[in-house]
Amino acid sequence: MLEGVLLYHADGMLLYANPAAHALCRNYPRDLDHGLTLDLLVPDGALPQAREEGHWTGHLSFGQGSMLLVHLYYAEQEGGHFLVLMQDLHQIRAYDQDLLRRHAELNVRLTAAQEKLLQAEKLASIGQLAAGVAHEINNPIGYVHSNLGSLQEYLHSLFALIDAYERALRLPDPRAMLPEIDQTRQRLDIDFISRDLPQLMTESREGIERVTRIVKDLKDFSRSERDESWKLADIHAGLESTLNIIWNELKYNTTLEKHYGELPPVECLPSELNQVFMNMLMNAGQAIGERGTVRVSTGHKGDEVWVEIADSGPGIAPEVVQRIFDPFFTTKPVGKGTGLGLSISYGIVAKHHGRIDVDSTPGQGSCFRIVLPVRQPKPA
16 A cells, blocks of 8 residues: 555554555654554543544644644544554655646547547538539539520620621721621520620629629638637628538428527637538528428527527427437437537537537427527636
């Protein structure tokens, strides 16, 4: 044992001392082998208190930097005995420091594991959405490509008309070419081109802007949290960005309703909150089945803002609600879900000093309310 153990008879006679006790008392002017009685070991008042209350606790200093924590116990059986337990405070401090060091190392490893898990779940989510995102990108790219083909034909026609005008200008009487120029205009349908060309350019620009927005949202969504710091962010912008990414997963079976309130900028980690919004929206879209409604609402009350995502699905049974935030728990078929989405969302919201409230009635849908402080509390 690291602790010193001493057993004395009630009259103060030493009955037993373990090796640790000998080592701890070696700096005392009179050690255990040379008559270190109990009344010399503990201060005045310790023995009467132990007899009366059954125990006494105090500190002993033997010089040379030795400081002991002493517990004295008294039992009346068989004539009475005193039990002394000693601990070196330096050893206790060293043990506590080692424990704190191990705890810090464990926290670092746990934080790293959580970051890796969060990033893995992000990438898995984007992987599941990849086909839909590709479809959302291919659509505008497709009609931009088609419009460029039409634009190429229009340019040939316009250059042909310009060539006719240039030939007319080289003649002594350019008006002689007017019938031919009119025929060229009609043959090339220049009037239609002049009407269609602005619309074609507008559509193409909108398509390119759509692709640019999707790529930007994907970049913002998937970037590592280590590159992101706490900042004031627009929650509505995060919701719109997330909806833009996952819309292909929702648009075929979802009627989306938005009821946005006035929200102040919120101090948060925007990329992580977008992960929460995506998990909640995807779950809502999957819950409604073939057709249903997903309602996204926001509001501000006092020092908190809230985001509410409700669906018209079948709801969640009461016994299941208690487990939905457990890691790896899922009600989806095998291969359809990891069971980490809500668990990670819960952890992210907790990191933001917020909470997730769940209101679900079987047969009437589910509502998840994410409540966040507008400003993060200052560290103590």
